[in-house]
Amino acid sequence: MDPVRNAAQLARNASYSLPSVNLETRNKALLRIAEALRTNAEEIVSANRKDLEAARAADISQVLIKRLRYDKDKIDESARSIMSLIEQEDVVGKLLSRTELDNGLVLDKVSSPLGVIGVVFESRPDALVQISCLCLRSGNAVLLKGGTEAKETNEILAHIISEAASFVDERFQNAVQLLSTREQFQELLKHDDLIDLIIPRGSNELVRIIQSSTRIPVLGHAAGVCHTYVDSETDLNMAVRVCYDAKVQYPAVCNAMETLLVHKDVAGEFLPTMAEKFAEAGVTLKGDEEVRRIIDVEEATDDDWSAEYGDMILSIRIVRSIDEAIDHINHYSSQHTDAIVTTNPNTARRFLDLVDSSSVMWNASTRFADGYRYGLGAEVGISTNKTHARGPVGLEGLVIYKYILTGKGHIVAEYSGENARKFTHRRLE
C-alpha cells in the first residue's frame, strides 16, 4: 500500500475506537499534551531554529518567517489554549432527541465524531497543535500537512502530541498522522472513502485549490467580501464609527469590510465626514459615478465590487433603496458577513432576513464575525458553505450524529398489512 493510503487507513482504523474514549480520558490526553509541550520546549525551539535558518537561507519573506517562529512564549500560549479547550463542553455523545416509536422501541439521536479529518495549513506551527487537539477532543482522528518551511517543527510537534495521547490511552495510537509533502496531501484528497472532512487553514488561494481538487467536503471560505450598508434612516455618528472599525481595525482579515453601500438620501451628509476619517487612517477610496460627485475619489470599476482587497482600500456605491442594497450584496458578497446601520427596525429585519450570508449584522462591525468573539471557544475555521456548518465554526463542526434504535425484538412486518401496529412517535423528555 502506498504510504499516504496507509497513513489514511491507520487514521481511519483509529477513528473506529475513538468514539468509545470517554471525556475524562480525552481531557487527560490533552493535559498530557500540554505538559509535554512545556517539558520538551527546548527540543521544539531547536527544531524550529533549523526551520528558521533554512527559511532565511531560502530568502523567505519576513512575514512568513515571523509566522514560522515558534518560541517558548508561543509554546506556552499553545499549552494554555489546550487547557482552555479542556474546559469546553463535550460535543460527543450528546442526546439530541429521544422518540418513542412504539412501546419498548426507542430512537435516540446522538452526536458522534465525524471520523477522520484532513487538515492542511501554512507556516504557523501553533495551528498544528490547536487543530490536533480540537480533533482529539471531539473524538476524531486527524491527518496533518503543514508548510514545508515548518517541516522540522511540525515533525517534533506531531510526534510529541501522538506520544503524549497514546501514553494516556492506546486508542489514540495512530489517531494523529503527519504527511510531509504537498504531493502527499494532493494524494490524500483522492481517498474520499477514508477521509470525512478537509479543513484548509491558510490563504484563500489554498482553499480554492483544495475545493477544486477533491470530492471530500471542505470546511472553509475562499473569500471574505464583506459589506456595510448605511441606510437612509440612520445615526450618522454610529455609521461612521461602525464603518471605520469594519475597514480600519484589521484590514487584512476576512471579516473586514470591502464595500460600503450608502443610501442616496444620506450620502451627501455622510460621505464627506466618512471620507475624512478614512483619509486620516490612510484608506484609499474608490467610488461609483454618484459617489464621485460628492467626494473626490478614484473610479470603481465592476471588478471592484467583487474584490477582496485585504488592505486599506474600500469601494463605495450609492443605492436607491434597501432592496437595491440587498440585491447588490446577494450578487457580489462572498456570503461571509454583511452589516446594516439603521435606526428603523423594519428595514433592519428585511436586511437580516434577506441577505444570504453566514453572518448578518445590525448596527455592529463586521469584524465581530469570529469564533472567539461569538463565544464558541476555539475556532475550527469560518465556513461559507451552505451545508453542515456555516459561519464561525467551533468544536460542533467536527461532529455529526447517529441514530440509535433500541427494541425488544421489534420487526417491521407487524406495522404493515391488516391489524398493523401503529407507531406512537412520542417525543420523550
Added chain:
Amino acid sequence: MDPVRNAAQLARNASYSLPSVNLETRNKALLRIAEALRTNAEEIVSANRKDLEAARAADISQVLIKRLRYDKDKIDESARSIMSLIEQEDVVGKLLSRTELDNGLVLDKVSSPLGVIGVVFESRPDALVQISCLCLRSGNAVLLKGGTEAKETNEILAHIISEAASFVDERFQNAVQLLSTREQFQELLKHDDLIDLIIPRGSNELVRIIQSSTRIPVLGHAAGVCHTYVDSETDLNMAVRVCYDAKVQYPAVCNAMETLLVHKDVAGEFLPTMAEKFAEAGVTLKGDEEVRRIIDVEEATDDDWSAEYGDMILSIRIVRSIDEAIDHINHYSSQHTDAIVTTNPNTARRFLDLVDSSSVMWNASTRFADGYRYGLGAEVGISTNKTHARGPVGLEGLVIYKYILTGKGHIVAEYSGENARKFTHRRLE
C-alpha cells in the same frame, strides 16, 4: 445565457426572497397546490397516458411502467401527503441559540433555508410533487429533472405546482424550475455557485454517477449493505424473528440485511433453525467455511461481504467475538444500518458506540431505518454522508442556519488593547 444556467439563476434569484415568506403563506401555497392537483386531475391523467403509451411503444419493462403510472388514486394520495406536510412543524426561522456577547450586543443562531436544491429522480411522477412541496415548505427554490419516460406528466405537474404557488404569492414565481433532458441536468451539476444541494432519488447507480460528477454536496446513499450480528448471549427466538424480518420483509430496499454475522458459540444451535426459516421463504444462503460445516449452503467469496443483493440472497459469516463483528461491519458496511441481537447490555453498548453507521440498532430489524418509521414526517432521503445530515433525513435536512448579530454601534476596537472591554458570552433563555 444558456438555458440551464438561466434556469438556475432564476431559481437562485427566487431563493433570495423565499426566506421572507412566512409559514402561513407557505402553507397556503401548499394547500393551493393540493387543490390544483385534484382540479386538474383529468389533464394530468391524460398527459400521463401519453407517457404510458410512449413507454409501451418503446417496450419499457412492466416494473417501470407501473412506477410511471399516475392515476386519480395516486393524485389523491399526493394531495393528501401535501396536506400532512402542512401539519409539520416549521423548520425555518427557528431560534437555535441566543447569546449575549456584551451589554446590548446579542447573537442569534437562526435556522434558514439552504437556497437552491437540485433534484433528479427516476420514473415516479409522485416524487416530483413530493420533493417540490418539501422544498417550498422549507423556503427553498428547486430545480427538477424527472425521468424522460415521464416527460409529459412532469411538465404538467411542474406547471401546476408553479402556477398554484405563484398565485398565492408572487415570490414563488421561478421557485420551481423543470429541466427536460439528462444533458441539462449534467450541465446543472457544474453550477456550484448557484446550487446548494443535489438530491438524487433513484437507483444506487444514479447516486454514484452524480456523486462523481459534481462539486455540489449530494445528499443520498449509494449503497445499503446492512448487517445483523447475533451475539453469543442472545434470545435465539428473537434473533430468528429479527433476522427473518430484516431479510425477507422487503428484500429490494436499502435497509434490508445483506450479511448475517453469528457468534461461533451459538452458530451450531442458531443456524439450522434460521436456515430452515429462510429456506421456506426462498432465501438463497451463502456462507464462509465454518458456516458450511454447520449448514449446507453455497460458498461465500470475498465479493459477497460487500455485495448489496437487493434480493432474496444472504451471506453468513461466523465471528469469534463482538469486536470481530464490529471490525467486519466497519470494514464492509456501507454505513447505512447495522443491528445487534443480544441480551447483554454492555455488549450492545459497545456495538452501538463503535459501529460507524448512520443507524445502529439493538434487538430490532434493520428495516426500521426510514423517515416515516422514525417519525420525521416526509422523507427527503436516507444519507450515508458524514457531514450535514445522516440517516433518514426529513425537512431539517433542507435547512442550515445563519448568525444574526444585533448591536448598538458596537465596534471590535473596544475589545482589544489596554482597557479592553470583556465579552460576557452569556447564554440567554
